[in-house]
Amino acid sequence: MSSEESATAAVVPMGAAFFPVAPGAVTRKYAFILVPGFTLLAFSSAVEPLRIANQLSQQPLYQWRLMSEGGAAVASSSGISVCVDGALAPLGRDTRAFVCAGNPPQAAAAAPVVALLQRHARFGGAVGGICTGAVALAAGGLIGGREFTLHWENQPAFCEDYPELSPSAKKFEISGGVMTCGGGAASTDMMLQLIAEDHGAEFSAMVSEMCLRKVMVGVEQEQRSSLSVLIRSRNPGLLRIVGLMNAHIEDPLTLEDLAQAAGYSRRHIERMFLSVLGETPGDYYRGLRLDRGRSLLSTTDMELLEVATACGFGSVAHFSKSFKARFGMAPTKYNRRLVRGGRRGG
Structure with a gap:
């Protein structure tokens, strides 16, 4: 018997709702x-x-x-x-x-x-x-x-x-x-x-x-919520800066570069980040880069130096120290834990 002949028969369960389709449709x-x-x-x-x-x-x-x-x-x-x-x-x-x-x-x-x-x-x-x-x-x-x-x-x-x-x-x-x-x-x-x-x-x-879905196909095309929702702000300057940070993970921009792109002073950006996000621009940017590093450690077999470079860190030592401060363990220990667990995620 061929693989097609042994395929599972089409399931046509009974239900209360009905929507007619022209008979004889090809399966x-x-x-x-x-x-x-x-x-x-x-x-x-x-x-x-x-x-x-x-x-x-x-x-x-x-x-x-x-x-x-x-x-x-x-x-x-x-x-x-x-x-x-x-x-x-x-x-x-x-x-x-x-x-x-x-x-x-x-x-x-x-x-x-x-x-x-x-x-x-x-x-x-x-x-x-x-x-x-x-x-x-x-x-x-x-x-x-x-x-x-x-x-x-x-x-x-x-x-x-x-x-x-x-x-x-x-x-x-x-x-x-x-x-x-x-x-x-x-x-x-x-x-x-x-x-x-x-x-x-x-x-x-x-x-x-x-399926209890009221939003039809084509209305919300993006996988992730808009940046304004994720950071709980509609401030166009803040959104532009965070967008630039996300676009420059491997080659981090300086605060001066970000200020020039957004058209704000450095001091204004610092106040904006502290008031809206509760941390300095540098801490927030470093967090984005470390989150990317954690993702790469979880889903790839990249060497630690490669991960550090991909996240814009100049040395493994700097990356490891920052990683431990954010996640409570060194990246090598985090990586070994994943290997023992078969690298399975959620």
């Missing part, structure tokens, strides 16, 4: 490839809109199967294991193949997973990545010249590993036969868009209502 096939540490929220947020579409229409609009490298159940980042339908196997051209990943992102780049995606794309199949699934696409050379994204937490490390590629800040990207999203609720956003393309915006809106 769209999906394959979700689970890798160790995949994010359960992102995975379920991708599957549930397909189930709801089937339920609303009372038709097998969508069919999905789960796969893993060895065919065994896969542990998610929450420690909950999910059983799959079988091991990796060639897929029909009409199947959309998604890699569901999380932390560690490198799990998505397992050679058998990458090889399957390359073969599928070579024969005209659509491929995608959920959460950090884009790492598999990058490793397979499948996203060059296309818009793509992955979870914002993992983007700095991704850019270190693939400096020639630039992920977007959007929740999801659909670029030809490549589909990616940042995970979490963004998986639902992406699927709602795909459902709209298949069966119309009104049907997709009803699926969204069933």
Whole structure:
């Protein structure tokens, strides 16, 4: 029996709500490839809109199967294991193949997973990545010249590993036969868009209502809240300075440079930071750089010197001292703790 013949039958559960779809619609096939540490929220947020579409229409609009490298159940980042339908196997051209990943992102780049995606794309199949699934696409050379994204937490490390590629800040990207999203609720956003393309915006809106989502696709495209929300201020000068700080992590700007760019005096900037953020500009900037360092230590295998340099510190000693002051432990101890825990994140 072929992998397509043994695929899980489309699930069409009963429900009170109903939205008619023209009968005889072709069943769209999906394959979700689970890798160790995949994010359960992102995975379920991708599957549930397909189930709801089937339920609303009372038709097998969508069919999905789960796969893993060895065919065994896969542990998610929450420690909950999910059983799959079988091991990796060639897929029909009409199947959309998604890699569901999380932390560690490198799990998505397992050679058998990458090889399957390359073969599928070579024969005209659509491929995608959920959460950090884009790492598999990058490793397979499948996203060059296309818009793509992955979870914002993992983007700095991704850019270190693939400096020639630039992920977007959007929740999801659909670029030809490549589909990616940042995970979490963004998986639902992406699927709602795909459902709209298949069966119309009104049907997709009803699926969204069933998910208790009142904000429709395209309204809030960015993964993260606006900077003004994050720092609880709408002061344009402060927003510009913090924006510049975030854009210059590896090559920190001086306070004089920041003051000149914002059009304020140094003293005014210091008062503004203390009154709004409760710390000096230097302390706030150093915190941003150290947070980036912690992220790189968590999600990459970069050497300590490389991490320090990527965060704009002139020496490992300076980085280590600052890191310990902020996080309560030396970066080497923090890194060893992650290695013992398998580098698994939340």
